[in-house]
Amino acid sequence: MSRAFNFSAGPATLPEPVLLQAQSEMLDWHGVGASIVELSHRGPEFMGIAAEAEADLRRLVGIPDDYAVLFMQGGATTQQALIALNFANPRQVADYVISGHWGKTAIKQVKPYLDARVAATGEAGGFRGIPARASWQLSDDAAYVHVTANETIHGVEFRDVPDVGAVPLFADFSSSIASEPIDVSKYGLIYAGAQKNLGPVGISVVIVRRDLLDRAGQPRADIFDYRSHLKGESMLNTPPTWNWYLAGLVFKWMLAEGGVQEFAVRNARKSALLYSTIDGSGGFYRNEVDPAVRSRMNVPFFLHDEALDKPFLKEAAAAQLISLKGHRALGGMRASIYNAMPVEGVQALTAFMQDFQNRHG
Amino acid sequence: MSRAFNFSAGPATLPEPVLLQAQSEMLDWHGVGASIVELSHRGPEFMGIAAEAEADLRRLVGIPDDYAVLFMQGGATTQQALIALNFANPRQVADYVISGHWGKTAIKQVKPYLDARVAATGEAGGFRGIPARASWQLSDDAAYVHVTANETIHGVEFRDVPDVGAVPLFADFSSSIASEPIDVSKYGLIYAGAQKNLGPVGISVVIVRRDLLDRAGQPRADIFDYRSHLKGESMLNTPPTWNWYLAGLVFKWMLAEGGVQEFAVRNARKSALLYSTIDGSGGFYRNEVDPAVRSRMNVPFFLHDEALDKPFLKEAAAAQLISLKGHRALGGMRASIYNAMPVEGVQALTAFMQDFQNRHG
Numbered sequence: 115m116s117r118a119f120n121f122s123a124g125p126a127t128l129p130e131p132v133l134l135q136a137q138s139e140m141l142d143w144h145g146v147g148a149s150i151v152e153l154s155h156r157g158p159e160f161m162g163i164a165a166e167a168e169a170d171l172r173r174l175v176g177i178p179d180d181y182a183v184l185f186m187q188g189g190a191t192t193q194q195a196l197i198a199l200n201f202a203n204p205r206q207v208a209d210y211v212i213s214g215h216w217g218k219t220a221i222k223q224v225k226p227y228l229d230a231r232v233a234a235t236g237e238a239g240g241f242r243g244i245p246a247r248a249s250w251q252l253s254d255d256a257a258y259v260h261v262t263a264n265e266t267i268h269g270v271e272f273r274d275v276p277d278v279g280a281v282p283l284f285a286d287f288s289s290s291i292a293s294e295p296i297d298v299s300k301y302g303l304i305y306a307g308a309q310k311n312l313g314p315v316g317i318s319v320v321i322v323r324r325d326l327l328d329r330a331g332q333p334r335a336d337i338f339d340y341r342s343h344l345k346g347e348s349m350l351n352t353p354p355t356w357n358w359y360l361a362g363l364v365f366k367w368m369l370a371e372g373g374v375q376e377f378a379v380r381n382a383r384k385s386a387l388l389y390s391t392i393d394g395s396g397g398f399y400r401n402e403v404d405p406a407v408r409s410r411m412n413v414p415f416f417l418h419d420e421a422l423d424k425p426f427l428k429e430a431a432a433a434q435l436i437s438l439k440g441h442r443a444l445g446g447m448r449a450s451i452y453n454a455m456p457v458e459g460v461q462a463l464t465a466f467m468q469d470f471q472n473r474h475g
Numbered sequence: 476m477s478r479a480f481n482f483s484a485g486p487a488t489l490p491e492p493v494l495l496q497a498q499s500e501m502l503d504w505h506g507v508g509a510s511i512v513e514l515s516h517r518g519p520e521f522m523g524i525a526a527e528a529e530a531d532l533r534r535l536v537g538i539p540d541d542y543a544v545l546f547m548q549g550g551a552t553t554q555q556a557l558i559a560l561n562f563a564n565p566r567q568v569a570d571y572v573i574s575g576h577w578g579k580t581a582i583k584q585v586k587p588y589l590d591a592r593v594a595a596t597g598e599a600g601g602f603r604g605i606p607a608r609a610s611w612q613l614s615d616d617a618a619y620v621h622v623t624a625n626e627t628i629h630g631v632e633f634r635d636v637p638d639v640g641a642v643p644l645f646a647d648f649s650s651s652i653a654s655e656p657i658d659v660s661k662y663g664l665i666y667a668g669a670q671k672n673l674g675p676v677g678i679s680v681v682i683v684r685r686d687l688l689d690r691a692g693q694p695r696a697d698i699f700d701y702r703s704h705l706k707g708e709s710m711l712n713t714p715p716t717w718n719w720y721l722a723g724l725v726f727k728w729m730l731a732e733g734g735v736q737e738f739a740v741r742n743a744r745k746s747a748l749l750y751s752t753i754d755g756s757g758g759f760y761r762n763e764v765d766p767a768v769r770s771r772m773n774v775p776f777f778l779h780d781e782a783l784d785k786p787f788l789k790e791a792a793a794a795q796l797i798s799l800k801g802h803r804a805l806g807g808m809r810a811s812i813y814n815a816m817p818v819e820g821v822q823a824l825t826a827f828m829q830d831f832q833n834r835h836g
Contacts, residue, residue, distance in 0.1 A: 118508025122515045125716055133502050133510055140498040141491070147479025147795055149494055151675050151721075154483045154798060187548045187677065188698070191712035195696035226694040309713055314512050316548065316677045316715030333587040335556035337549070351552035352670055354677030354715065355486055360512075434508055437515060 119459035122437035123266050123412060123450040124289065124310040127459075132313075132363040151356040160355050164348070167362035171312075174365055174373060175291065177298050177321055184320040184340060185348040185358055190288045191219060193305040193320055197284055198224035199334040200341075201303070201326055202257035209233040209256045209281070213272075213407075214241040214265025215443060216286060221260070227332060233259065241268040243404035247276050257329075258282045258302060264290035264409050266310070267441045269401070269448070271409040275300045282326060289411050291319070292368060293453060294378035302326055310411070311452045313361035316354045368453060377453045384451045384460040385410040391464040398471045416446035422474055423447070433466050435459075480820035483798035484627050484773060484811040485650065485671040488820075493674075493724045512717040521716050525709070528723035532673075535726055535734060536652065538659050538682055545681040545701060546709040546719055551649045552580060554666040554681055558645055559585035560695040561702075562664070562687055563618035570594040570617045570642070574633070574768075575602045575626025576804060577647060582621070588693060594620065602629040604765035608637050618690075619643045619663055625651035625770050627671070628802045630762070630809070632770040636661045643687060650772050652680070653729060654814060655739035663687055671772070672813045674722035677715045729814060738814045745812045745821040746771040752825040759832045777807035783835055784808070794827050796820075 120127040143150040146159055153159050168183050177183060186193065202208055208228050210221040212235035221230045233252050234245035252259060259278040264271040266289040275297065276283070282302025291306040298304065303322045309315035320340065327341050336342045336350070343350050368377065389408060392399040392415050401408065401415045417423060426447065430438050440446040451460055481488040504511040507520055514520050529544050538544060547554065563569055567589050571582040573596035582591045594613050595606035613620060620639040625632040627650040636658065637644070643663025652667040659665065664683045670676035681701065688702050697703045697711070704711050729738065750769060753760040753776050762769065762776045778784055787808065791799050801807040812821055 116508065117502060120509040120513055122509075122513060122518075124713065125513055125515060127509065127513050130502070137498055137501040140501065141478060141494050147477065147797060148481045148483075148488065152481055152483060152486055152488050154486060155676075157483075157798070187550060187715075188553070189548060189712040191698045192549070195698050198696075223696040223698055226696060307713060314717060315516075315713055316718055335559075335584040335587055337552045337556050337584055351550040352485065352668060352676055354548075354718065356675060357677055357715065357718070436508060437518070 116434070118434040118436045119455070119462055120437050121435065121449040121451065121455070121463070123441070123448060124307070125315045126310050126450055126452050127454045128313065128360075129364060129367045129454045132360065132367050135363055136360055150359045153355070155349055155353055155355050160359070163359050163362055167358060167365060170362065170365035170369060171319065174368055175298065175321070176295065176374075180324050181298060182322050182324050182327065182344050184322070184343050185353060186318045186320055186343065187316070187354055189318055190286055190305055190307040191223065193318055194220045194223040194286070196338055196340065197258070197260075197303060197305070198227040198332070199338055200331045201329050202228045202331065204332050205229055207231055207253045207256045209252050209259045211235070211245070211250060211259065211261045211276075212237060213244045213262055213270050214268035216265055216267070216288070217260075217262045220262065220286060228257065236270070240402070241265065241270055242402050244270060244272060244407045252278060252281065254281075256281045258284045260284045260286075262286045264411050266412050266450070267414070267443055269403050269409040269412045269414040270407050271411070273407060282323070289452070290409075292374055292377065293381050293411060295374050308357070308361050310450070313364035314357045316357035317361055364454075380457060381410045381451070381453070384455065384457055385413065387460050387464055388413050388449060388451065391467055395467070395471055398475055399467065411452055412448060412450045414440055414444055414446060414448045420445075425474065426470060429470060430466060433462070435463055435466055477795070479795040479797045480816070480823055481798050482796065482810040482812065482816070482824070484802070484809060485668070486676040487671050487811055487813050488815045489674065489721075490725060490728045490815045493721065493728050496724055497721055511720045514716070516710050516714055516716050521720070524720050524723055528719060528726060531723065531726035531730060532680065535729055536659065536682070537656065537735075541685050542659060543683050543685050543688065543705050545683070545704050546714060547679045547681055547704065548677070548715055550679055551647055551666055551668040552584065554679055555581045555584040555647070557699055557701065558619070558621075558664060558666070559588040559693070560699055561692040562690050563589045563692065565693050566590055568592055568614045568617045570613050570620045572596070572606070572611060572620065572622045572637075573598060574605045574623055574631050575629035577626055577628070577649070578621075578623045581623065581647060589618065597631070601763070602626065602631055603763050605631060605633060605768045613639060613642065615642075617642045619645045621645045621647075623647045625772050627773050627811070628775070628804055630764050630770040630773045630775040631768050632772070634768060643684070650813070651770075653735055653738065654742050654772060656735050669718070669722050671811070674725035675718045677718035678722055725815075741818060742771045742812070742814070745816065745818055746774065748821050748825055749774050749810060749812065752828055756828070756832055759836050760828065772813055773809060773811045775801055775805055775807060775809045781806075786835065787831060790831060791827060794823070796824055796827055
């Protein structure tokens with residue numbers, strides 16, 4: 115098969131030029147006689163790649179100098195645990211706003227370490243919206259307020275930055291970082307697994323306001339200490355060099371394409387096309403999320419008749435549209451349309467959806 | 476440059492057939508229209524790869540059924556912390572035998588969690604030997620005894636399995652797993668970063684006797700719980716799929732080459748050739764490790780005159796022999812000669828060393 119349009123939620127499609135470059139450099143990186151995956155992380159080749167990746171990410175996302183950037187292993191879930199260990203005293207309060215599956219995962223990780231409180235949750239409404247800011251029950255003495263900027267499974271996204279006063283706002287941006295401009299200075303900490311908008315699986319990014327690193331936190335191993343990772347330039351132990359390298363190639367590709375301003379335009383166009391196709395299908399397809407907070411990245415949708423799910427997936431795959439099966443928690447379909455998904459991919463998907471409806475409607 | 480012989484300590488050289496296969500599959504894995512790095516870890520493609528990798532590793536290393544196998548992120552250092560959280564009660568004693576740099580790292584990680592005791596250390600002797608078993612101060616009530624099977628920096632290796640009685644023996648096998656047959660049943664737990672003998676950086680292997688997972692351990696986040704990872708088939712969160720895939724290719728390559736029996740023969744031959752070249756140089760080169768515990772994997776050596784270090788490295792690189800600079804903690808040179816380093820690589824290195832001595836001796 116030639117390259118399909120791959121709507122996987124993550125690990126997700128990568129820019130083809132990035133894959134081609136990684137392919138061409140697989141046995142010999144820049145004439146050194148070895149692959150980058152075979153070279154020491156302490157050598158000049160990889161140290162250069164790492165420094166460039168940080169500089170490029172800072173430019174791409176617009177990260178102020180008073181924020182540190184860490185490249186970490188363990189995925190976003192590990193960061194969910196580490197934020198409690200690094201930024202909260204034992205049993206201190208932390209407030210969680212739950213807008214979907216990943217918010218629930220986030221609060222689960224910290225319960226052994228602090229007094230994790232649900233400040234607001236959209237669960238009663240099936241996570242089809244985000245609780246109004248006025249309804250949030252926040253604590254003045256909280257270590258932080260945690261939100262999930264975009265919920266990958268439920269397809270719900272914050273469209274603005276909530277004001278939480280003096281308490282630092284921590285946000286899981288795994289599935290929407292670099293998809294549009296954000297004001298980093300409004301957050302205390304941002305973390306993201308790279309396998310959606312930033313590149314390959316196996317590496318995560320943490321962006322943290324430097325003054326927060328002065329907090330004592332809780333007893334923890336050195337390998338769980340963000341300060342140690344910062345001091346060690348994210349090489350406290352052997353980092354996932356190939357993943358970091360591939361993420362760096364994706365950063366360069368995004369900058370060359372026009373940066374987050376350009377991707378904001380493309381992502382708005384892609385998601386508008388897909389939602390209008392769903393909404394204009396007369397009920398053949400449906401998305402149940404409050405239109406005000408629909409995700410531009412992950413579009414869950416259902417066919418009006420579940421019996422059509424299997425034919426839909428089979429015919430889509432035959433049309434080189436793959437990884438459309440919804441998460442098992444929701445069923446139905448899901449199209450993830452991150453930065454690396456071209457407009458043409460969504461055009462092909464919506465054309466297929468209309469054709470499928472014509473044939474099965 | 477064509478492919479060099481790369482003596483990096485890790486990330487380390489990979490088998491060329493593995494890199495060629497990964498290269499050929501980089502844009503389209505088995506005709507699915509996407510790279511394996513772009514596909515869901517929950518999809519049939521990757522689930523198949525993951526299951527095969529575990530089965531192949533079990534066959535390769537000889538892992539009994541009463542041992543669980545986990546594929547983990549975070550490197551060996553993260554496992555060093557997690558073993559305390561999973562297998563020791565708060566403040567329980569654990570005994571550490573320190574035979575080099577990585578043993579010191581291991582004990583550092585657990586100090587916040589338990590009563591970590593140095594049962595024996597070779598530090599006074601510059602880590603040029605392993606303290607005799609009779610000298611170890613072991614505690615009857617220890618949660619475990621920890622050893623580093625092979626010290627990557629100091630080039631010191633256990634040549635037999637120490638008898639520690641009823642207390643489970645935990646071992647860091649990062650740099651010697653699958654280099655020769657081992658009796659897994661003599662260990663409670665074995666962990667290893669993959670980036671030396673098992674494949675790419677960014678993934679680690681944990682082999683643990685299943686009954687030990689019944690221990691309560693300490694309060695910890697779900698993501699730090701080995702039981703949860705086992706229940707989640709090492710996909711508790713998104714695993715580093717590409718790294719896992721590449722490790723799986725390395726496992727298949729090792730099995731096809733003849734398995735650990737064959738690599739034991741090759742590794743004995745390679746290390747004997749290198750040590751005999753050093754020992755036969757009349758003091759031009761020297762390795763200071765007790766011959767009884769010299770590592771077959773990592774061979775640190777020094778030139779008789781430090782002023783020759785730079786010319787040695789420069790001329791070696793010109794002869795396509797790279798990554799020979801010693802770790803900054805020791806200086807000098809280090810040749811890491813893991814499974815993927817062919818005998819021809821060590822022959823080329825020793826020929827160069829003799830030639831260099833002839834020209835500079």
